[in-house]
Amino acid sequence: MDTFAVETTPTAQEMLDLEKNEGKAERTKWVLSAPEPPSPWRELMDYVLPEGGKFHAKTGFNPVLTLLQQTFPILCWSRNYKATKFKNDVLAGLTLASLCIPQSIGYATLARLDPQYGLYTSIVPPLIYAVMGTSREIAIGPVAVVSLLLASMVTKLEDPVENPVAYRNLVLTTTFFAGIFQAAFGLFRLGFLVDFLSHAAVVGFMAGAAIVIGLQQLKGLLGLTHFTKKTDIISVLEATWIAVHQSWNPQNCILGCSFLCFILITRFVGKRNKKLFWLAAIAPLISVVLSTLVVFLTRADKHGVSILKHIKGGLNPSSVQQLQFHGSHTGEVAKIGLLVAVIALAEAIAVSRSFASMKGYHIDGNKEMIAMGFMNIFGSFSSCYVATGSFSRSAVNFSAGCETAMSNIVMALTVIITLELFTKLLYFTPTAILASIILSALPGLIDLNEAYKIWKIDKLDFLACIGAFFGVLFVSVEIGLLAAVTISFVKIIITSIQPGTEVLGRIPETDIFCDVHQYPMAIKPSPVLVLRVKSGLICFANANFVKEKIIKQATEEQEGNVEENGKTSAQLVILDMSNLVNIDISGIASLEELHKNLVSNGIELAITNPRWQVIHKLRLSNFVGKIGGKVFLTVDEAVDTCLNAKSGTL
């Protein structure tokens, strides 16, 4: 505006000044007369009931149909479902099944259940998800991390070797609780709870869990009979060391390692040549078939190669009677259910969101949670343990060109056929192969690139990542998670109460004031000190520090001016509040003390652009009156007005 001022005549200039001042006064009035902001209760209600309870009734007139379509998205997409899509889905579903069957058996052993429970879990949950879920690429079934989590936590309550039935009942009850929690999260719009696991924490946790799972496979790979129940790296390595010295079986190891190499090589080939990705996808199934044949033909099981033996055939039996709500462990089981629910949701939602963002459609987190919840609740009634979306299988599903959740249905049907017809063929499957299939899926859980990116961008986030990683690796799965969540929240607190101030200066040719360190070309408007608080809050934890910092800066500035100009110039401190989200009682008290102290040193205080909650509280506590109404909309206006007032007085 100053560049134009030269062109106008003096009279016009005065007129403009007058207008400008009136405008300023008017705007100060606007700042001070803001309507009352919404109360905390109101804001909470807005958050919980963002729609005001009403349904989106876009499709028209039938509320029942709308509700049904909202609950069962399959009713929407099935209407436009075409034969070409179906062909793609069948191909993807079959590819998925070829990977899913060996993985399910492997993860069931990781969860210390009989192999068929993994297959059961690949039937009911995918079918229910296909009806209720909104993601098109996710592959539902048992996953490694959840299996590990269940095994490590439920084992503390009941020994899976001594009381396999009691252990299984607890796992099924945990699944039921996990489903209830997941559905409740969705129904009560508590999806944000899952966000409390920050991305950095999930990266660290997954990497740690992958290593822990890998170490657990040493048992199967080396054919060990005695092994520790603990999951931390030191206990496991110690147990392995001791067990290897007692007895181990080299054939198991050779068999496992050679097929692991085979699977990894096919994966490498599949990554290099995208057309051969199906080779990587069916490699585990090929390994199972080949190794079973080898063992059957050589009868290696008589020479110490451990085999799966009998897998119970037939479809999922009902397990409603096996859920336990009256035992001594119910509280513990509910707690484990909560933890498992959160981890399972974190994995599933990360998977579905990443593919949805890739294909450009929208995932409703709360609806997803309801679908996950129901699939686990019904799963727990039909001998399934906790299912969720698998990282590795969803990627295969995506690469295989799936179009809708139909691929999950195809996969479930394939698993049903397997259970009905082919379980006997798996009698001679060596357990070492299961270990190598699990091991081959682990590298996908360790994302070194992402960890490096986190380190590069945000050192404190990396701390949460590393905390989760080492916590899982050296202590236990729960401690790792706890460490990560704690670090993440402490980081929020530290950032929010970060004490300290920034000196602002005017960006050349504008009215804008910015941090002089961020913008070295910004010019400080002497003899005015324009400050901004670094954090978004002035509260009990930083108010006093901020106050003392400002007093120190103001007096130093004053002394500096005295030295430069040789006279005590009346000073002004402008506190830019545009970034302050909120202030509390202690903060207001500190501002009052700051004002008193500055006044006693002959320095005035003005504030600019306070936000809604802040100006409301400052008005209520009469701080505005105490500083003589020196509240402005912009720093520029504050500097102008105060300097004009000064030059008028002098």
Add this chain to the structure above:
Amino acid sequence: MDTFAVETTPTAQEMLDLEKNEGKAERTKWVLSAPEPPSPWRELMDYVLPEGGKFHAKTGFNPVLTLLQQTFPILCWSRNYKATKFKNDVLAGLTLASLCIPQSIGYATLARLDPQYGLYTSIVPPLIYAVMGTSREIAIGPVAVVSLLLASMVTKLEDPVENPVAYRNLVLTTTFFAGIFQAAFGLFRLGFLVDFLSHAAVVGFMAGAAIVIGLQQLKGLLGLTHFTKKTDIISVLEATWIAVHQSWNPQNCILGCSFLCFILITRFVGKRNKKLFWLAAIAPLISVVLSTLVVFLTRADKHGVSILKHIKGGLNPSSVQQLQFHGSHTGEVAKIGLLVAVIALAEAIAVSRSFASMKGYHIDGNKEMIAMGFMNIFGSFSSCYVATGSFSRSAVNFSAGCETAMSNIVMALTVIITLELFTKLLYFTPTAILASIILSALPGLIDLNEAYKIWKIDKLDFLACIGAFFGVLFVSVEIGLLAAVTISFVKIIITSIQPGTEVLGRIPETDIFCDVHQYPMAIKPSPVLVLRVKSGLICFANANFVKEKIIKQATEEQEGNVEENGKTSAQLVILDMSNLVNIDISGIASLEELHKNLVSNGIELAITNPRWQVIHKLRLSNFVGKIGGKVFLTVDEAVDTCLNAKSGTL
């Protein structure tokens, strides 16, 4: 700027536009080329070593003298100390002593120690504080809340009735630890730890503690012999109910209540007529003298009025040998010491700051803590328990016209004389009087006005206040504090991750964009949607919610425009980042998803005025590149540029 534009010729207008655009491009470059912000470690160092380790050497050439003067402020103020000041200080000191002696005895019994320990505590700590402290009005000695805290916590370790010596030793050791912690807080500049007790929490805690202390006085006032060790209101009322039905002494009660009325009436008179404040100040001493005389003359002690009996005369004995560092309780005692240290500092610093702000001088929190620490360390060597600044006595000291810490010295000398000469006279002092003196000091701890103010200004702060109050009252002192600290920090987290967005509009006749709800006169620049995140952080806990909110708002706005204009107008979302203090990996990932989603709906995304840490991270993660460099310094420039670019394309 637009108002001027009319006056210039078209050619000039074009020239200006050109200049304007060049300026904009230049400024966008400034935003993007900000230097690297300081690392977290650097910021931590700046906080811990704000002076870079150097001393303020204002007074000149002798560094030893400067250091001495900094450590012992008495060396500064004593040089200008005049006779008139001394007269005022002596008067204030004597008034203080008349209140301090009965209170000290009362608080010692509250702390379950022999009466003389209260007097000891009024000698050494005030003398040391007078030499090292910077506050001029604070009155040092035993206080009610700290006495209660010690009694309620140390009693759990050792029974004061069965093992009085062991109990006393633990109290002295706690005092030593409290002093060590306080000095350490000061030396390592950890003063902010005391700020973690928010003002609201302190108000609630003090009120709760006052009621608990008052309930404890029922024992003395009713002359009960059996009483509970617990402090919560339910246990105490129950114990009183039972004890009263067994045996109580009405004379005790009548004596106590009548003198309580006398003290309260004098206080009322003193408040009405400021000149008579000394009456209120010496009323407790008068009560002690009168009641002692009454009991001595009527020998009421033979009729069941309980009296103090023998108080050991003579100065503080050494207690260095009684500190216990090898017992089984050392860890517990250190913990109690830490808690007591924080509470004592919170009270003292609140007192000294409020008077300093009233008289307009500056209190150095860290120096105060060192002084408090040393006075308690040396106190623990000379049979004193934890001393701190007393609310009630500091107010009396101020009203009596004290000028410097000399009034504390005069008070201490008076207490020394009392201990040497007059302890025998206190033989017949009834304990009910001590109870009434303590009770009379309690209303000062309950600040209903402040509580109402907190309720009025900040509902969530009031929750912390009420949490502390009920926690202390119904559970225990520690739980009350824990509740208050927890609520305070949860409040910080909630405020910082508050999800949601504000729609911004242009304030008439300016380039400024503000919340349209706060400024109803602001005009939304259609078809552009300008948004700002409500909190100062976009992080894992709110990033996803914010993303979905923005997508929803943008698509609704788009639909609205389509309905109004009948054609799909290309949309633009501008995210004003001026209030964002920081962003984390999850936040950046959400912004990327937001951008992808908006683009797939034909909406563009621009960001304005990101702060230092934010633009640094956005640059590192290449988000700036992904949104096509649409980064501007102000919302106004973003709106102009993007609309011009659009109209160019159409």
